Every structure is written in structure tokens, then in C-alpha cells.
Amino acid sequence: MKKRIALLNRILNLGNKPDTPFIDSYKNLMFNLFLLLATPFAFLVFLVNVFTQEYVLAALNFLQLIIFTIGFWVSTTQRKIFLRAYLMLLNAIISIVAAYFFKNGSEYRLLVMVVAAIVIFDRKWQYILFVALISISFVAIRLDDLPLSEMSVLSIVEIIVKILLPLIFFILCLYYFKYLYFKNQISLEKAYQDLSISKNEKERILKVVAHDLRTPITGIAGISKLMHSDTSVNAEQKELLTMIEDAATTSLNMIKELLDSTIIDIDKERLKDIEINKYIQQNLQLLAFTAQEKNITLQATYLSKPVHIKFDPELIDRVIGNLVTNAIKFSKPGSEINISLSVEEPYLVIAVKDQGIGIPAGYQERVFDMFTTAKRKGTDGEKSFGLGLSICKQIITLHGGTISFTSEPDKGTSFYVRLPL
Numbered sequence: 001m002k003k004r005i006a007l008l009n010r011i012l013n014l015g016n017k018p019d020t021p022f023i024d025s026y027k028n029l030m031f032n033l034f035l036l037l038a039t040p041f042a043f044l045v046f047l048v049n050v051f052t053q054e055y056v057l058a059a060l061n062f063l064q065l066i067i068f069t070i071g072f073w074v075s076t077t078q079r080k081i082f083l084r085a086y087l088m089l090l091n092a093i094i095s096i097v098a099a100y101f102f103k104n105g106s107e108y109r110l111l112v113m114v115v116a117a118i119v120i121f122d123r124k125w126q127y128i129l130f131v132a133l134i135s136i137s138f139v140a141i142r143l144d145d146l147p148l149s150e151m152s153v154l155s156i157v158e159i160i161v162k163i164l165l166p167l168i169f170f171i172l173c174l175y176y177f178k179y180l181y182f183k184n185q186i187s188l189e190k191a192y193q194d195l196s197i198s199k200n201e202k203e204r205i206l207k208v209v210a211h212d213l214r215t216p217i218t219g220i221a222g223i224s225k226l227m228h229s230d231t232s233v234n235a236e237q238k239e240l241l242t243m244i245e246d247a248a249t250t251s252l253n254m255i256k257e258l259l260d261s262t263i264i265d266i267d268k269e270r271l272k273d274i275e276i277n278k279y280i281q282q283n284l285q286l287l288a289f290t291a292q293e294k295n296i297t298l299q300a301t302y303l304s305k306p307v308h309i310k311f312d313p314e315l316i317d318r319v320i321g322n323l324v325t326n327a328i329k330f331s332k333p334g335s336e337i338n339i340s341l342s343v344e345e346p347y348l349v350i351a352v353k354d355q356g357i358g359i360p361a362g363y364q365e366r367v368f369d370m371f372t373t374a375k376r377k378g379t380d381g382e383k384s385f386g387l388g389l390s391i392c393k394q395i396i397t398l399h400g401g402t403i404s405f406t407s408e409p410d411k412g413t414s415f416y417v418r419l420p421l
Helices: 002-012 022-051 055-077 083-103 106-120 123-145 153-228 235-260 276-292 313-329 388-398
Strands: 272-275 295-299 308-311 336-344 347-353 402-408 413-418
Touching: 002 022, 022 055, 022 083, 022 106, 055 083, 083 106, 083 123, 106 123, 106 153, 123 153, 153 235, 272 276, 276 295, 276 313, 276 336, 308 313, 308 413, 313 336, 313 347, 313 388, 313 413, 388 402, 388 413
Parallel strands: 295 336
Antiparallel strands: 272 308, 336 347, 347 413, 402 413
């Protein structure tokens, strides 16, 4: 069932790409929907007409199938887009001829074409002419079934009005819907584009400023360290130099996080097929030294058999490093942190569980926000910039995975990273 739905979605979205503008995307969808509905029906009617030896009608159906084939080609290649309106018009004429001369009931297909045409025809006059053709033809076909010679003029006018009024009302509703819907969607699309430009510009400025600040602050840290080693500096001065060095180091760490904070895409060439047990083991060997400084033990539970998944190891290093470092930061000395691997189809789950101070309920909704106000000091006074978890979420999302957590104050926090197998 899922495969069938996926196939239908692929057909409906022929010609659509992630960067396709809304209007073009909507036109593609409507035209593809028309093709998807009309093609099987035309093919079935073609077979019936051949079987019943209605060869003229079968020929008209065959012409429609050719039109639909060209339509699929236009949608797939996105070439000769202007042909869509002509194909729609030609198909309408064929349906009118079949309905008028052969009384096969195909005039009702014209109403479906009116729905598709509201989007396909770019100019108002084109749509008005198309609708006029459909409306006049529809009335003529319905009147042709009646004994007009036996009816009064008033009766004929009454029938025409009864046919035209609902048809005109239907067309006006469609047009009004298109006008309002398109107007709102275009406004939203423009607002989104402006927001994206503003966001990109802000990020560019942020990165430039952060990058330019790094050099002088590195110099300050280096000079203060050099002065600290000078034997002529007294204890009070050394204390001040230590404060300068700590402030510079903190600033450099924050600048590093700022420069790492905007990851727009993953370079596919950097994706590697990695055995996850060995990868996590190597990461924890490096992080064990940080844990030992607070007398914290890292316990790991690995998968019973090797499992390979594809990801960017440098980016996932940041995630694992950040989660384990955070667990160390907010855990009390002498406690234990558990890192476990498990498989929950279709994901590999990496869990990092600590016995630390936990996250208060009022902070939990904001922990993944960039520059979150939910930042706190660690159990040894370690500083937090509120960027790490935001970066983790960006990385995991770009890999097609998810990151979540559970937490209780004073009982600990568990983070769960899910990566597609």
C-alpha cells in the first residue's frame, strides 16, 4: 500500500523540486492530477470502443492518449510548459466532438477540465475563452437531447438558465478560491523568502564577526599566559592574569560554537559507512579523560553484532562529544554515565543517560533553541553557552534522524539520538 501511495505521489509531483516556486509547483500538481485521473479512464474507454467496434470513438480516445503522453513528457522534463494549455484545449475539443456527435456522455469530463484549467491558463482572457467554450458546448450538448421543435422559447430559455446558472456559479467559486488562495500563498512565499534572506545575512554577519574576533582574543590569551609565567609578576597580578586568560578561553570557546552553529547541509562525499560499535568505543576512549577529572565513570553497552550505518563522522563526533560532555558537566563527582546502543527499526538508537541534576520542567521546551535561556552552570561551575544542543539537533536532522530526551530534576537526564539504519 505504501509503495502505491509513494508511486502516486511521484506522479503528482512530476517536475517539482525542493526549490520550485509555489505557483509552478501548484500548476504541476493540478496538471499531473488531471493526467492521473484522465489517462486510465481514456485507456479503458478506448478498449471498450475497440471491443464494441466503435472505431471513430476509439480513434478519438487514442488521440487523447497521445495528448496525455505529451502531457507526461512536459511534466517530467519541464520543457515546452506552454503546451499544457494547448493540450488542455485540444482535449476539450475532442471531448466536445465525442459528446455532441456520439452522445457518449463525455461532456461531464469538461467540468474536470475547468478545475484543472483554473491553474493551467496563466492569463485571464485565456481562461475566460476556455470557460466560455466549455459552457456553450455543455449547453448545446444538453439541448441537443431535447425535442426543441416541440418546446416554447420560454421553456428553452428556462432550461438554458438552469444549466448555465450552476455552471457559472461553480466557475466563479473556483476563480474566487484561486484568487484568494494564490494571493495568500504568494504573500507567504515572499515573506518566507525575505525571512530566509534576512536569516542568511544575519548568519553571515555573525560568522564574520566571530571569525574576526578570534584572532585578537587568541592573542590576549597567549600574552596573558606568557605574562603569567614571568617570575617578576606577584601573586595579585598572577590572579588578574588568570582571570584574563580564563575570560579569553571562554570567549574562544563561545566563538568556536558560534562558527559551528549553522550547518546548512551535509557534504555527501563525507558520508562514510561506519561500524557503530567501534566508532562509539573510540569516541568514549577520548571522552574518558574528561570524565576522570570529575571522578565520573563512563559505562557503555554495545550491540551484540556489528552494525554499519552511513553518516558524517566529523559531525556525529560533535553530537556524541556534546551529549557526553554535557552529561559530565551536570553530573556529580563519583557518579556514572551510561551510553548504550540499540536498534529500533528503522533506526539505530544512541542513548546517553546520566544521574545528574536533571532539567527543570520549565526549561525542557527550550533546550534545543539557539542561544536558549535554559542554560545553567555545571556541578563544578562549568559555563554553558546554550548552543551545543541546538547544533546537535541540526546535525541529526540533516542526517534524517531525531533527538529527544527525558529528564527529572535531581534524578538525571537521558538523551536519545536516532539515526536511520
